[in-house]
Amino acid sequence: MNRGRRGEEVFSEKRDYLLFIDLLREAVDLWRVRIAAYCLMSNHYHLLIQTPEANLSRCMRHLNGIYTQRFNRYHHCGGQLFRGRYRAILVDAEGYLLELVRYIHRNPLRAGLVDRLDEYSLSSHKGYVSDSRKWDWLHKDFVLSLLSKDRTEGRRRYRQFVSTEESGEITRFFSKKNVPSVIGSEGFRNWVKRMFYGQKLHGEVPESRLLAPPADEIMHAICSAYRVDKEALLVRRRGMGNEPRKMVIYLMRMLRGEKLEDIGKQVNMNNYSSVSSVIERMKTQIRTDRNLRKRAGEIKDQLLMSQERAWPFTNLI
Numbered sequence: 001m002n003r004g005r006r007g008e009e010v011f012s013e014k015r016d017y018l019l020f021i022d023l024l025r026e027a028v029d030l031w032r033v034r035i036a037a038y039c040l041m042s043n044h045y046h047l048l049i050q051t052p053e054a055n056l057s058r059c060m061r062h063l064n065g066i067y068t069q070r071f072n073r074y075h076h077c078g079g080q081l082f083r084g085r086y087r088a089i090l091v092d093a094e095g096y097l098l099e100l101v102r103y104i105h106r107n108p109l110r111a112g113l114v115d116r117l118d119e120y121s122l123s124s125h126k127g128y129v130s131d132s133r134k135w136d137w138l139h140k141d142f143v144l145s146l147l148s149k150d151r152t153e154g155r156r157r158y159r160q161f162v163s164t165e166e167s168g169e170i171t172r173f174f175s176k177k178n179v180p181s182v183i184g185s186e187g188f189r190n191w192v193k194r195m196f197y198g199q200k201l202h203g204e205v206p207e208s209r210l211l212a213p214p215a216d217e218i219m220h221a222i223c224s225a226y227r228v229d230k231e232a233l234l235v236r237r238r239g240m241g242n243e244p245r246k247m248v249i250y251l252m253r254m255l256r257g258e259k260l261e262d263i264g265k266q267v268n269m270n271n272y273s274s275v276s277s278v279i280e281r282m283k284t285q286i287r288t289d290r291n292l293r294k295r296a297g298e299i300k301d302q303l304l305m306s307q308e309r310a311w312p313f314t315n316l317i
Contacts, residue, residue, distance in 0.1 A: 002064065002086040003044040010071070010081055011042055017122050019070060020045070023063055025137050031059040034139035037100070039107045039123035046104045048091075050139065054255075060086050090192065092184025099170050100183075101128075101143055102162045117162060128158050213303040215258070215266060218251050225299050234268040247296065249275055250282040255303065 004010040011017050017040050024035055024047075033055070037048040049056065068081040091100060105128075108120040117125050127135035128144065131151070144154035147161065173183055182189050213221075223230055226244040233245045248267055252258045260272035260279075269275055286293045 001044060001046045002082045005080050005083045007043055009042050010044065011040055011122075012075065015074070016071060020067055021122075023067055027059055027063055028137050031055055031062070033059050035124075035137075036097075036139045036143055037104045037124045039104045039125075041107060041111065041113075041122075046107060048097075048100055048104055056088065087179070088181070089179065090182045090184075092182075092188040094188070095185060096170075096183055097143060098146055098161065099167055103166050103170050103174070105162055106166060125162070129155055131155075213255060215252060215256065218255065218303060219248055221299050221303050222247050222251070225295065236269075243292075246278050246282050247299070249278045250286075250296070251300065251303075253279050255300065 002010075011020065020040060021038075024038060027033055028035060032053055034050040034052070035047060036050060037046075039046045049059075051059070064082055064086065071081055072078050091097065105117060105123055105125040108114045108123065109117065114120045117123075118129075124138055124140070127138045128140050141151070144151060144158060147157040148154040173179065182192055184192075219230055219233060222233070222244050226232075226247075228244050233248050236242065236245075245267060249263055249269075252263045252266070253260075258266075260275045264270060264272050264275045267275075269278075286296050
C-alpha cells in the first residue's frame with residue numbers, strides 16, 4: 001500500500017483513478033506481475049500482487065513514478081505525491097489469500113463510503129462478480145477456484161464470502177501501529193526468518209529470493225533442456241560445447257542473485273572474475289541471438305512456473 005504525503009489526496013477526481021487503473025493493466029504486460037486485487041481510496045491504495053519474476057520494486061517504482069508525473073502535469077503541480085516508498089507485506093497464500101482479497105475489497109464499506117460493495121467502482125470487486133472479458137487482465141481465476149472449480153459457482157460463493165466481515169485475525173493484524181512485513185502461519189513466518197532474515201541479502205528481502213528456484217532445480221532444468229548430465233556443467237569446454245554451463249552461471253545470477261564466488265563454487269570455477277565475464281557475455285549474446293534468447297526464456301519460464309506451484313507466495317501492498 002501507499003498513502004499520500006501528509007495524508008493528502010492522491011486521487012482528486014475520477015480521471016485520476018482511471019489513470020492509475022490503466023497503469024495497473026500496463027504493469028501486467030510490462031512487468032509480468034499478477035494483480036489479484038486492488039482498491040483505490042482518495043488518499044491511499046491497496047494492491048494484492050504476485051511477482052513470479054521477483055521484480056516488485058521495479059514495478060512499483062514505475063507505477064508510482066509514472067502516476068506522479070502524470071498527476072502533477074494534469075493538475076499543474078509538482079513535487080512528491082506519495083509519502084515515500086510503498087509498504088509491502090509478504091503473504092502466505094495458503095491460508096490468507098481469500099481473507100486479504102476480502103479485506104481489500106471491503107475497504108469502502110469500512111470507510112463508510114458505500115452501503116454495498118457493488119456501489120464502489122474503484123476496486124477490483126466488480127471484476128470478481130463479472131464474466132466480461134475486459135477483466136481478463138485481473139488475476140482472479142485462481143482466487144475464485146479456491147471457492148469452487150465452477151466459475152459461476154465461484155462467483156456466487158465469492159459474493160457470499162465478501163458479504164461477511166473480515167476475520168478478527170486480519171483486523172488485528174492491520175490495526176497494529178507497525179504492521180509486520182509477513183502475514184502467515186507460524187510455520188511460514190519461522191521458515192521466512194530461518195531462510196532469509198539471517199542472510200546478508202539486499203533490502204528487497206520479500207522479493208529477492210523468495211520466488212527463486214533452488215540451484216539444483218536450475219541445473220536440472222538446464223540439463224533437461226540441453227540433454228546433458230550434471231557432470232557436463234562442471235567441466236570447462238571450449239566453443240559452443242560449454243553453453244549449458246554458461247546458462248547455469250547466467251541463470252544462477254539472474255534468478256537467484258547468487259554471489260559470484262558462490263556460483264563459481266557450484267560450477268567448479270575458482271576465479272570469480274571469470275564468472276562475472278561469463279555472465280556479461282551471456283547478457284550480450286542473449287540480446288543479439290534470438291535462438292539463445294528464446295531458449296533462456298523457455299528455461300526461465302519453466303523454472304518460475306515450477307516455483308509458483310511449490311510456493312504460492314503473494315505480495316500484499
